[in-house]
Amino acid sequence: MFKINENYLKLPGSYLFSTIGKKVRAYGEAHPEAKIIRLGIGDVTQPLAPAIIEALHGAVEEMGEEAAFRGYAPDLGYEFLRTAIAEQDYRARGCDIGADEIFISDGAKCDCGNIQEIFSLDNLVAVCDPVYPVYVDSNVMAGRTGVYDRDTETWSNVIYMPCREENGFAPELPRRTPDLIYLCFPNNPTGAAVRKGQLQEWVDYANRVGAVILYDAAYEAYISEEDVPHSIYECEGARACAIEFRSFSKNAGFTGLRLGFTVVPKELKSGDVSLHALWARRHGTKYNGAPYIVQRAGEAVYTKEGRRQLKEQVAYYMNNARYILEGLKGAGFCVSGGVNAPYIWLKAPERMTSWEFFDVLLSKVQVVGTPGSGFGPSGEHYFRLTAFGSYENTVEAVDRIKNMKLG
Ligand SMILES: Cc1ncc(COP(=O)(O)O)c(C=O)c1O
DSSP states (O other): OOOOOTHHHHSOOOOHHHHHHHHHHHHHHHOTTOOOEEOOOOSOOSOOOHHHHHHHHHHHHHHTSTTTOOOSOOTTOOHHHHHHHIIIIIGGGTOOOOGGGEEEESOHHHHHHHGGGGSOTTOOEEEEESOOTHHHHHHHHHTOSOOEETTTTEETTEEEEEOOGGGTTOOOOOSSOOSEEEEESSOTTTOOOOOHHHHHHHHHHHHHHTOEEEEEOTTGGGOOSTTSOSSGGGSTTGGGTEEEEEESHHHHOTTTTOOEEEEOOTTOEETTEEHHHHHHHHHHHHOOOSOHHHHHHHHHTTSHHHHHHHHHHHHHHHHHHHHHHHHHHHTTOOEEEOSSSSEEEEEOGGGOOHHHHHHHIIIIIOEEOEEGGGGOGGGTTEEEEESOSOHHHHHHHHHHHHTOOOO
16 A cells, blocks of 8 residues: 655645635625736746847757757756856856856756755754745655644744844844755845855854755845845855755746756765765756756856846846835835845734735735745745836836825
8 A cells, every 4th residue: 555755744735825816816806897916926027038039949940950959958957058157157256166066957946945855854954934935845845844833833843043124134043053054045035135244154154063055046136236145155165065056037037938057066075975976866867957948048148148138127127126115115114125136025014914914905905915924934024025017017006005094
């Protein structure tokens, strides 16, 4: 008789986006005339840049020619893409990362979720609170997180590092010593970023206690301030303690195309076992590569024209972020994020819970955001708005919120 992986049964239901969907649908049915504006989703809305479309067409043509046709991709991904990444994302920033330390994949979500497989089940995991749910849930599935407490919404074997207003939404070094530390900067959902000195402290800490930092830099392209690191490898010693995840989803609009990569430096070792070798083994055994045409589209991200067009695309979203941030600040709301990230983290007024504020916004001004409590206990009383909508909708939503009368 077969048995299932019982760890899956321990996962608390993920009601966040389904509850939002249900509430919005019910409101829309009851008020068919209402124009509901959605600033809740973390998905991009702008079409792919012309340089990427051109590269896709070119690669599709090649696949129809006998001489240029490609089958399975090399295990780590195509050299042309890994070389462009190593040069432009890393060496151009003074980071010593080689093309052979880069593993191309179909996105950061799978890599963030799969990476825990190469670590022992005994490892103690630390996460920020609030947090992108994949880090915790993938460890629950593996059986690493202990017992779930429904009241506190926490796992017994997970270290939660609160990110609140008091600490500028940046985690503090934990009291218990973790083995695996998930960090995501610029952050989803808070939109916070850390300075290079702060990140260096984490790198020094990880090297001191023998922990690995799993660094998610999916929103790196949104960084606008000088002193904010784009990569953890800008910090000294990070090659010995950090794995970095990157995505083409938000910097180039690939959420539907799918492309990302993971960097595992060769110096990163447990005793004399290299994590690079373990991840290479996993990649080779369980993964057959991102499509050739998508990797060619990824290469276009690094061309002069591609870079120019994508800078404009990011600027479009960040102009929305600025409008939300300044508009709501001016109206007396307590807001943060939105400077180095496309997310604005808003404190619900009058001690409302995240869901109470959700209901108020939907019913009074027909604006949809994401309740912060859905990302972890420290997200309670907060609310996430995203800059990924159209400029026109963003302006209208913010103006409606500014003119909203509470009570
Ligand atoms: C923090 C973070 N990491 C990773 C991802 C997923 O990226 P991808 O689309 O490359 O799978 C997201 C997507 O929203 C994210 O917010």
